[in-house]
Amino acid sequence: MFRIWAKVMQGGKIVRQFVYRNDGEKLTYSHFLNYLFDICRELDVPTPVLLKTHIFNFAKFNHVRFLPRDFVESVDFDALVLENIVV
DSSP: OEEEEEEEEETTEEEEEEEEEEOSSOOOGGGHHHHHHHHHHHHTOOOOOOOHHHHHHHHHHSEEEEOGGGOSSOOSSSEEEEEEEOO
């Protein structure tokens, strides 16, 4: 079981947020892209390019920040932040 708190940030404030829950399995970094697809679909934002450094930051620091330069499409927000909710 794990939860990821996804926040769309604009001007230092949370514009949209969503808590992704998966009760059926443990957090697996090989499936992180699938989690990211689901989160972006729910928040109605484009999916960013996922690099190894993003996964390493999430694994090491329990959060990752996607900036507008990480998206292929133009976005109207400052950052997409994913934070692992540790229970």
